[in-house]
Amino acid sequence: MSVEEKVKNIIVEKLSVEPDEVVMAASFVDDLGADSLDLVELIMAMEEGFDMEIADDQAEKLQTVQDVMDYIKKHA
């Protein structure tokens, strides 16, 4: 599974959204209906899925699907 697919799967599962909603430009809060607790869970799932730690100040900046893709590709 590619990184893109894995990230997408985690988002679909954690936010209970349809796969075709998870486009690169989608904002978790505005487009995918996530609340603050969902965001925390999403970050925790990314950390677990990619065996990495995302610091709080970095996590705050991850607001769109693209943000997360870029971050994971750079750090995982």
Add this chain to the structure above:
Amino acid sequence: MTNDAKRVVVVTGGSRGIGRSIGLRMADLNTRVYFNYSAADSTDAEETERLVEDAGGSAKGARVDVASRQEVQEFFNHIVKECGRVDVLVNNAGITEDGLMVRMKEEYWDRVLGINLKGAFLCTQAVAKPMMKQRFGRIINMTSVVGVMGNAGQANYVASKAGLIGLTKSAARELAPRGITVNAVAPGFIDTHMTADLSEKVKEAMLAQVPLGMMGQPEDVAEVIAFLASEKASYITGQVIHVNGGMYM
């Protein structure tokens, strides 16, 4: 039955006193009880394990300092690894270092706040993650009647117990969307090693404040905890339940 199907209950400070009663009250075939203790001597812990097993349950004690983030994390990692879940956390571990506030040593303040309040925070943080995933959890914090009434000579203990009420309410609001309830139980004058140390004069004075006229037993408190931990208490969160014979109303 697989381990996954069992209810997993963690009680801090579970080797004696109210903590032991909670383990015993929760003991059944369908429950695995884990508890921690701080004493260097493991006699009480082993006795608790044996009592819970005699009552038809299973219990496992570990020497863990709840004020240490690292030890707490390792303790809960181990439990989650072994069972795959945590259903109930009872933040019961507590100590006293009494003395008049005006002369209280800073280290007594730090030690009591560290175990009673920070310890509960660290344990709550550690279980929040698995509980959020499960979409189910019960967190119960042991506060005290003095946490709402105040008590001369216990500024540190009282501050920690009042702090636990604040932690309870904030965590309840934060975790409610994930099916996790957080409540506090406030015992009054209960017959344990903690109150056994009090002088007869103090005991008499305390009893005079209890309309029901007697000390409570650890089982009186454990019964309320067992209820709050059950499915039946699913609509109760952010509350402080008093078990004090009417000492405070």
